[in-house]
Amino acid sequence: MELEFHGATDGTTGSCHLLRAAGKTVLLECGMFQGRRDESRRRNAEFRFDPRQIDAVVLSHAHIDHSGKLPMLVRRGFDGAIHATDATSALCEPMLLDSAHIQLKDAEYLNKRRMLERVRGKRVERRRSKRERARRHEDDDAPSLYVSNPPRSEVLPLYLEEDVRDTLELFVDHRWGEWFSIAPGVRVRFHDAGHILGASWVECEVRERGKTTRLCFTGDYGRPQPILRDPTPLAPADVLISESTYGDRCHPPVDDTEEQLGAAVERLHKRRRGKLLIPAFAVGRTQHILYALDKIFERKRIADIPVVVDSPLAKRATEIVHRHPECYDEEAIERLARSERGESALRVRFTESVEDSKLLNRAPGPIVIVSASGMLESGRILHHLAWGIGSADTEIAIVGYQAQGTLGRRLVDGEPEVNILGFRHAVRARVTVMNGFSAHADRDGLLGALSPLAAQCKALFLVHGEDDQRLPLARSLRERGFGRVECPRNSALWKL
């Protein structure tokens, strides 16, 4: 058996791990790297393996940092099966289509920027050559000595909607707990990872040369949280691949964080004007926030504050969530039933069009607006921020992880002025950070899930974590009896 790591080896995005076993090549995840635009483009443009040689893909869940390069894989010649749970494959449709749209917009932006760079370059050259000619007392009509910047080739989107459609045709759906064969000698089953709808950890059994080897891959391993069922405990295995997002950090309890959100709603209720803006990832976090708001509105008997979800992807994702009650815990099923009977205190409205979204800008409030993107780097939330951030009647609830360099991180860091859509804005709004909504296991959760497996495990690989998280986790796991814990680098090959 061989493992090759092609992503999420120096951070938490771009998951992509290659398994060679029983003469077959299986790809675990095919995720997109997410970070600064230029670096993302460079890192996402290529594969360091031939997509035509992959026999099958096994996908743990729909988040773009795990699934976002699948259409590129298909565009470059992969035509095998993509195995996932039915809820994951349902979520992949709107998410990959949304990603294709973002690729297109990105390419348009980069081409426009390059064109402007060329035009500006030419203007500078013209000014320079005019000065030069004046200095030499040359005639104005003499040809310029300077050559303008040569045009660079046009930037193309990484993939198009057509590629997404081709990709969706390759999905093969499975239920949790059911073995399926992906090649002779290789069988797999999914288990509930309690991370987002449909998210799984993967158990893989390989028979070669009369020997059976078991491999478990955590995908993104969740934690007990509202709505979703708790993660199924991991199974003992010879080889483990684990995420390490919060390998050295512990989350505050979810209940405390919901209290914080409740206090923000109460402030809005007392003020009787203004907005509570909640930037949230469209899939997972938005639904958790709605669920928390439902409880808060009921407990505090608030019925007159409208809650608007302003994200087309979140609308689609929420519809899909409602179609998969098999993924919920009992309280969520009960709450869902009440909302369908119209008995909930919370009245949620989803915006339909861009015009509908723009109308919210002028709403005096009180109003709660949940909108993407979660790290405030793009999407409709930027317009709401631009309108609201200069007012003391606005509160911004930061409910997710904010990566270095993002607008969200600058707000968390308390910068007094920020740039939004090309304009400077003074931050007069209140910014409240609520850290407990995470859908990942924290250090204690990961140690609790992995430690019982130390005796059987011959090799444990840590991926999907910054080094300041995965290296301390590796140390803790060695202390708990794991003989071999590796933190692979990009393209690292391991023979087992």
Ligand SMILES: [Zn+2]
């Ligand atoms: Zn995830």
